[in-house]
Amino acid sequence: MENQDQVLLSIDHMKKSFGDLEVIRDFSLHVKKGEVVSIIGPSGSGKSTILRCATMLEWMDDGSLSYLGEYAAKSENGKSVYQPKSELKKLHRHFGLVFQNFNLFPHYSVLKNVCEPQMLTGGADKETAEKNARSLLARLGLAEKADAYPFQLSGGQQQRVSIARALALSPDILFFDEPTSALDPELTGEVLKVIRSLADEHMTMVIVTHEMQFAKELSDRIIFMEKGVVAAEGTPEEVFSSDNARVREFIGAIGAG
Amino acid sequence: MNIQTMLLQLGGGMMVTVEIFVLTLLFSLPLGLLVSFGRMSKNGIVRTISKVYISIMRGTPLMLQLLVVYFGPYYLFGMKISAGYRMTAVIIGFVLNYAAYFAEIYRAGIESIPVGQYEAAKVLGYSQAQTFFRIIFPQVVKRVLPPVTNEVITLVKDTSLAFALAVAEMFTMAKQVASAQTTVMPLMVAGLFYYIFNLLVAFVMESIEKKLAYYR
Numbered sequence: 001m002e003n004q005d006q007v008l009l010s011i012d013h014m015k016k017s018f019g020d021l022e023v024i025r026d027f028s029l030h031v032k033k034g035e036v037v038s039i040i041g042p043s044g045s046g047k048s049t050i051l052r053c054a055t056m057l058e059w060m061d062d063g064s065l066s067y068l069g070e071y072a073a074k075s076e077n078g079k080s081v082y083q084p085k086s087e088l089k090k091l092h093r094h095f096g097l098v099f100q101n102f103n104l105f106p107h108y109s110v111l112k113n114v115c116e117p118q119m120l121t122g123g124a125d126k127e128t129a130e131k132n133a134r135s136l137l138a139r140l141g142l143a144e145k146a147d148a149y150p151f152q153l154s155g156g157q158q159q160r161v162s163i164a165r166a167l168a169l170s171p172d173i174l175f176f177d178e179p180t181s182a183l184d185p186e187l188t189g190e191v192l193k194v195i196r197s198l199a200d201e202h203m204t205m206v207i208v209t210h211e212m213q214f215a216k217e218l219s220d221r222i223i224f225m226e227k228g229v230v231a232a233e234g235t236p237e238e239v240f241s242s243d244n245a246r247v248r249e250f251i252g253a254i255g256a257g
Numbered sequence: 258m259n260i261q262t263m264l265l266q267l268g269g270g271m272m273v274t275v276e277i278f279v280l281t282l283l284f285s286l287p288l289g290l291l292v293s294f295g296r297m298s299k300n301g302i303v304r305t306i307s308k309v310y311i312s313i314m315r316g317t318p319l320m321l322q323l324l325v326v327y328f329g330p331y332y333l334f335g336m337k338i339s340a341g342y343r344m345t346a347v348i349i350g351f352v353l354n355y356a357a358y359f360a361e362i363y364r365a366g367i368e369s370i371p372v373g374q375y376e377a378a379k380v381l382g383y384s385q386a387q388t389f390f391r392i393i394f395p396q397v398v399k400r401v402l403p404p405v406t407n408e409v410i411t412l413v414k415d416t417s418l419a420f421a422l423a424v425a426e427m428f429t430m431a432k433q434v435a436s437a438q439t440t441v442m443p444l445m446v447a448g449l450f451y452y453i454f455n456l457l458v459a460f461v462m463e464s465i466e467k468k469l470a471y472y473r
């Protein structure tokens with residue numbers, strides 16, 4: 001069961017509209033343990049919506065979603081039917097999400113940001129939570145910042161804290177929605193470095209990013225989204241040498257072809 | 258009448274004023290939160306009721322509301338009004354009125370919290386109650402402190418409206434003593450009292466604000 005081929009995340013035929021706007025038209029994604037998948041594509045193509053549906057911040061209209069074979073929603077008669085809330089809540093422990101603009105809790109110290117979720121939802125006692133938090137913070141180069149408040153940190157440091165906060169719950173899979181887009185260029189490096197180190201430790205990740213070079217180096221698989229559908233998919237080599245005109249144009253425009 | 262007896266009488270009034278002030282805040286601050294929930298409810302009926310309630314409370318004079326609360330039970334239901342009901346009516350009137358103002362302040366505060374805070378908490382597995390009481394509400398408190406301070410300062414002065422129901426609070430007493438003794442001295446003492454009371458309020462609110470200044 002616990003082998004490298006275990007499928008952690010399955011999304012099948014996801015559809016999602018906002019009013020009349022069809023944002024995701026038919027999207028499937030299977031992520032195996034230890035895999036790093038990047039999702040790229042133009043603005044408005046539905047990348048965030050995929051992550052928001054996967055993390056249940058939005059409800060799919062149709063399609064199924066499961067973590068480690070446990071279903072959050074199944075497609076029945078063209079509609080997603082979700083499990084009861086209590087069941088969905090249990091699935092939360094399988095994933096974490098890192099937001100573009102961090103969403104740290106401003107009234108909590110760095111340490112409390114990382115500790116409280118462990119205690120409230122991870123069932124850890126205070127001592128364990130704090131020990132875990134401190135070792136994570138140290139690993140991400142934030143040992144001295146434990147008692148600081150988010151507003152006292154740079155964007156790059158805040159994003160690293162938010163990664164620590166997500167990791168503290170030991171998720172099976174971690175989603176990133178443009179983790180460096182809100183950062184000054186000189187700060188993106190430190191966050192990318194952290195994500196790279198997670199990849200080295202075989203953390204399973206799905207990353208929405210505009211950092212083409214980074215995606216190319218890091219990913220096992222790249223998905224190119226356009227207008228709610230997958231326009232190209234494959235290894236970085238395959239996608240970056242794709243003869244799909246739109247893909248070439250996009251990669252060229254971003255400047256990392 | 259010497260100064261001592263005058264101060265003694267006014268002192269009784271002061272206690273009543275402080276009582277109205279404390280009881281009003283004690284009940285209207287939490288009630289306001291409930292009303293703000295009603296105002297933001299997904300249920301259209303609850304939302305409308307809260308909206309109408311707020312608009313009436315803010316749109317009519319507090320003195321009139323006090324009279325309605327006091328005489329209402331007699332005119333509407335023929336109930337006998339006991340003398341002891343005066344003070345109760347004053348408290349009910351003030352609480353209902355101030356809850357409406359606090360509700361709107363809370364609502365603005367709650368709506369100003371970025372949606373990302375709710376989303377982060379949800380993904381981390383916080384329940385709705387945990388999200389509200391641990392993440393949202395503490396941030397709301399900080400944001401609503403300045404407008405709440407304004408209301409509290411107004412309340413100190415508004416307590417004098419209780420004279421409409423002949424409750425012997427500070428202002429009522431001052432007026433009584435002043436006309437009996439034909440001197441403005443008691444009114445000046447009353448003015449000084451309200452002023453010092455509000456200096457105190459401002460001081461307390463400022464220290465709370467300072468305490469919450471540890472984050473942004």
Ligand SMILES: Nc1ncnc2c1ncn2[C@@H]1O[C@H](COP(=O)(O)OP(=O)(O)OP(=O)(O)O)[C@@H](O)[C@H]1O
Pocket residue numbers: 018021023041042043044045046047048049050
């Ligand atoms: N809550 C919503 N209500 C209405 N429309 C929405 C909502 N969320 C997203 N959309 C629309 O859905 C489309 C896809 O949005 P999404 O955020 O998934 O794109 P994206 O690929 O992440 O883009 P970006 O690169 O700019 O972040 C957009 O047209 C957007 O305006």
Ligand SMILES: [Mg+2]
Pocket residue numbers: 047048049177178
């Ligand atoms: Mg997006």
